[in-house]
Amino acid sequence: MTDSITNIRARIADARREAEARGISSPRVVLVPTMGALHDGHLRLVDEAKKLGEIVVVSIFVNPLQFGPHEDLSAYPRTLDADVARLAEHDVHLVFAPTPAEMYPDGDASTRVTAGEVGFTFEGRTRPGHFDGMLTVVSKLFHIVSPDVAVFGEKDRQQLFLVKRMVKDLNVPVEVHGVAIVRADDGLALSSRNAFLSEGERRSALVLSAALDAAEFSQSSGVDAALAAAHSVLDGETSIDLDYLAAVDPETFSPVDDTHVGQAVLLIAARVGTTRLIDNRTLAVS
Ligand SMILES: Nc1ncnc2c1ncn2[C@@H]1O[C@H](COP(=O)(O)OP(=O)(O)OP(=O)(O)O)[C@@H](O)[C@H]1O
Ligand SMILES: CC(C)(CO)[C@@H](O)C(=O)[O-]
Ligand code: BAL
Numbered sequence: 001m002t003d004s005i006t007n008i009r010a011r012i013a014d015a016r017r018e019a020e021a022r023g024i025s026s027p028r029v030v031l032v033p034t035m036g037a038l039h040d041g042h043l044r045l046v047d048e049a050k051k052l053g054e055i056v057v058v059s060i061f062v063n064p065l066q067f068g069p070h071e072d073l074s075a076y077p078r079t080l081d082a083d084v085a086r087l088a089e090h091d092v093h094l095v096f097a098p099t100p101a102e103m104y105p106d107g108d109a110s111t112r113v114t115a116g117e118v119g120f121t122f123e124g125r126t127r128p129g130h131f132d133g134m135l136t137v138v139s140k141l142f143h144i145v146s147p148d149v150a151v152f153g154e155k156d157r158q159q160l161f162l163v164k165r166m167v168k169d170l171n172v173p174v175e176v177h178g179v180a181i182v183r184a185d186d187g188l189a190l191s192s193r194n195a196f197l198s199e200g201e202r203r204s205a206l207v208l209s210a211a212l213d214a215a216e217f218s219q220s221s222g223v224d225a226a227l228a229a230a231h232s233v234l235d236g237e238t239s240i241d242l243d244y245l246a247a248v249d250p251e252t253f254s255p256v257d258d259t260h261v262g263q264a265v266l267l268i269a270a271r272v273g274t275t276r277l278i279d280n281r282t283l284a285v286s
Helices: 003-019 040-054 080-089 130-146 157-169 192-196 197-215 223-236
Strands: 031-035 055-060 094-096 149-153 175-179 238-248 262-272 276-286
Touching: 003 031, 003 055, 003 094, 003 130, 031 040, 031 130, 040 055, 040 149, 040 175, 055 080, 055 130, 080 094, 094 130, 130 157, 149 157, 157 175, 157 262, 192 276, 197 223, 197 238, 197 262, 197 276, 223 238, 223 262, 223 276, 238 276
Parallel strands: 031 055, 031 149, 055 094, 149 175
Antiparallel strands: 238 262, 262 276
């Protein structure tokens, strides 16, 4: 039996040959990396991927390397059969879903990609090692699939920043494309982890996007005013446990102060019950 790494490479090579036979001289391979439990946010990434190239590959792998010892690795939702069926309905047939043993035959990866300073802030501060694990697996996926383009969601804004920086720092020949956050009608950013929320917790979780809405409303008064507006929504909200609320420069991911003018990204992370959620909004501060 061939392993899924050998298999996906052969299937991508076949897809290239088929596209060339149809007269497409240099078909572009577009990779959408995911951890599965697919929702409409993932499918938006797939729709973007289809616009960016002729051969779309979706990877589904819950990467142990990016989970801390007390995080939700074992509980993380795994719905592979439903995911593959949903992708087939979207005309995506190249799904790379390796086992941990295929990705880490030695049980671990001694060689890692490190995220540097930004990897220790915000998500990285609460989840030490998370971004090294994430960049290491993304790097492996890039080597396995050899995509021309890779698509990531802006919901994981720090991740997108770090992947773009890795590609630049290491001269990886992949174009990284970001996709805007897909939200439910009530404003909650779609996330696989939303499946963990009870009805009440889901209602409480709406305060994250409400805080970002308030900040956006005040963006013309500067960074401090935007942060204060967000805090006024969060203050006294006992049903969530705020991890961070901060404004960063999208070019550097460094925190910005009230003198900052131009684009700033407001980041928020909070625990709702036992579920940790993140969200963000790009503001134009003046
Ligand atoms: N609501 C969303 N809008 C846009 N992109 C999204 C959204 N949710 C996830 N993505 C993107 O999909 C890709 C795969 O993410 P992942 O499989 O971890 O799903 P997730 O919903 O972010 O799950 P998690 O609960 O782990 O945060 C990432 O690039 C992520 O940013
Ligand atoms: C990019 C990724 C698939 C790497 O495991 C993961 O971090 C995710 O789903 O965002
Ligand atoms: N969606 C980012 C992957 C993670 O939380 O581990």
